[in-house]
Amino acid sequence: MTRRPRRGRLHGARILVLGGGFGGMYTALNLERRLRGPLHELTLVSNENYMLYTPLLPEAAAGALEPRHVVVPLRTALKRTQVIVATVVRVDVRARTVAVRPPEGPDRAIGYDQLVFALGSATRMPDTVPGLTERAVGFKNLAEAIYLRNRVLQHLELADATSDHDARRKLLTFVFVGGGYAGVEAAAELHAMAEDALRYYPNLVRAELRFVVVEAGPSVLRELGDAFAGRVERRLAARGIEILTATTLREVRADAVVLSSDEVVPTETVVWTAGVCASSLTAHIPAQKDALGRIVTTPGLQVPGLPGVWALGDSAAVPDDATRGQPAPATAQHALRQARTLANNLAATLEGGTLLRFSHGTLGMLATLGTHDGAGRLLGVPVHGFLAWWIVRTYHLLQLPTVARKVRVVLDWTIALFFPRDIAQLGSLGRVRPRAEADQAAAGPG
């Protein structure tokens, strides 16, 4: 820990935060609280005008939560920060400028004195698996979550309308590749939704529904430890979700996937959550990167050799004092804690104060596994079933920014306790066509 002298300034610093996710938004929020100098200019650039609370995305996909309620509008959460909705296209650390592309109009350059890089990660689909990029979807944003919900409901409708056994099998099989949090939670929540919905489809039977999680490693949710992960697998298997470990995807065809075990699984739905890498814009930061393309930072979250440049979250490899300097894993809870340390250090650099080193001893890791079920470890003790599910929900509710969002989410959860899940399929949302085009489509060919 170092004490820096207070620097007298005639003008405040221009602080530019790139990314409005866990790392970026919480850095801006913490800076708003910490910076005393009113002259500092705080700007955040993000390609969406909201922060997506990803841990609740599987519930939004499964219709347990209204999708709008798992996002936090950046302009309501940030009071002193100028929010710019645009895509970052180039970072020039020599000129100290960032080029951004607004939804309309030409690119513009924004200058900075202090830069916070928090552009997160991206889904990486390897070209080596034929058909993968053409046919699989990711599970990382709201559009993908809504698409998957509609897809499952649409396939229930299509299967209900046909008596062809092979067609029904293919329509009712959903393959999730990747046994981390995103893959397991998405499979478990969507499976729970499909099972709930089955009661409205008298022609379909539970045994026809097939959800498969494919994982290359020896177990799913390895973050929980191998012994405990085995227990999770048995729980999911008991609910009818197949877990195929030590298995990889060899090919994605239009009507099936081929696995490394030679098994051919008939399906038209493949969800890819297996490969995640740092934002491609980390390439614009001339600094050391790790194997995942993450910017290697100091324990104080500075980028070595680039004064005034900071990085955190999924695009940074931040040494964690709590794990003897191991890089922190890419999780929301780590990004959130890093944001606090980074904001403290940036404010201390500008206004004087103590620089801190990042240290986050996690209290636990828990995952939800569908309705009233969860699993994980808290303070080293295994927790599962309703208790784990309840702890996860309570934790997320406490972390969710703004009171308005907390209230909306509680209302959704309360309604879900008393009423059946909403199974309206809103596939046409966001795809409104101009009137003439819609009339032409309705009239049909000729």
Ligand SMILES: Cc1cc2nc3c(=O)[nH]c(=O)nc-3n(C[C@H](O)[C@H](O)[C@H](O)COP(=O)(O)OP(=O)(O)OC[C@H]3O[C@@H](n4cnc5c(N)ncnc54)[C@H](O)[C@@H]3O)c2cc1C
């Ligand atoms: C489905 C799912 C479930 C998860 N569940 C959990 C969980 O239960 N617990 C947990 O701890 N972690 C969970 N995670 C991981 C967690 O979401 C990430 O670790 C966390 O979001 C990382 O924060 P970040 O700020 O680095 O990235 P993000 O939160 O992804 O933020 C990146 C931001 O940058 C913006 N952006 C990206 N590129 C550009 C660009 N070129 N121009 C402008 N803006 C851009 C994005 O819109 C976004 O606002 C989950 C992730 C997923 C996908």
